[in-house]
Amino acid sequence: MRHEARDPSMTVVAPLETDAYAEVLPLVAAYQRFYDVDPDDARNERYFRGFLAPSDLGMLLGARVDRALVGYACLHWRSDTVAARDVVCLHDLYVNEEARGRGAGRALLEAAAAIARDRGAEALVWSTAPDNAVAQRLYDRTGATRSTWIEYDLPVAH
Numbered sequence: 068m069r070h071e072a073r074d075p076s077m078t079v080v081a082p083l084e085t086d087a088y089a090e091v092l093p094l095v096a097a098y099q100r101f102y103d104v105d106p107d108d109a110r111n112e113r114y115f116r117g118f119l120a121p122s123d124l125g126m127l128l129g130a131r132v133d134r135a136l137v138g139y140a141c142l143h144w145r146s147d148t149v150a151a152r153d154v155v156c157l158h159d160l161y162v163n164e165e166a167r168g169r170g171a172g173r174a175l176l177e178a179a180a181a182i183a184r185d186r187g188a189e190a191l192v193w194s195t196a197p198d199n200a201v202a203q204r205l206y207d208r209t210g211a212t213r214s215t216w217i218e219y220d221l222p223v224a225h
Contacts (some may be wrong), residue, residue, distance in 0.1 A: 139164035
C-alpha cells in the first residue's frame, strides 16, 4: 500500500521494509526522547525489526518528503475483546520537528486507517499523553472520538 501525491514535495507513505530500516531507527529514538525514555539503540534495532513488512505483529509505516524519511507510525494488529472486534492500534506516530505542520502526520493517520480497513478491522485506535496538545489538535481534526479509558502501566520485568 502506497499513498502518493503528484507533487514530489508532498508526503508519500508506505510500509517500511528491510532496505529502509536503518533510516527509521533515529526517528524511533527521537520519539522515545520526546516521551522522556532513554533510547536503547540495540534493543530498538531488535524489537522494531519485527514490524517490517510483511509481519504478523503489525507494520512500520514511513512518511517521506522529497525521498527523505520525515516520520513513521508503528501499527499493531490487535483484538478488542470488550467489543469482540479486530482493531489496528496506532501505537507510535512521530514526525521530525522540521516537517511538522506540513501534512506528514495526517498522511500517516490516513494510511493507517486505510490499512485498518484493508485488514477488515473495525477501528483504528490510539492513545497519546494528556499533555501532548500538538498531537491532540491533529487527532481532534480526524473525526475520531476521545476514549474515556485510563491507561495503566504495571512493570513485570525481572
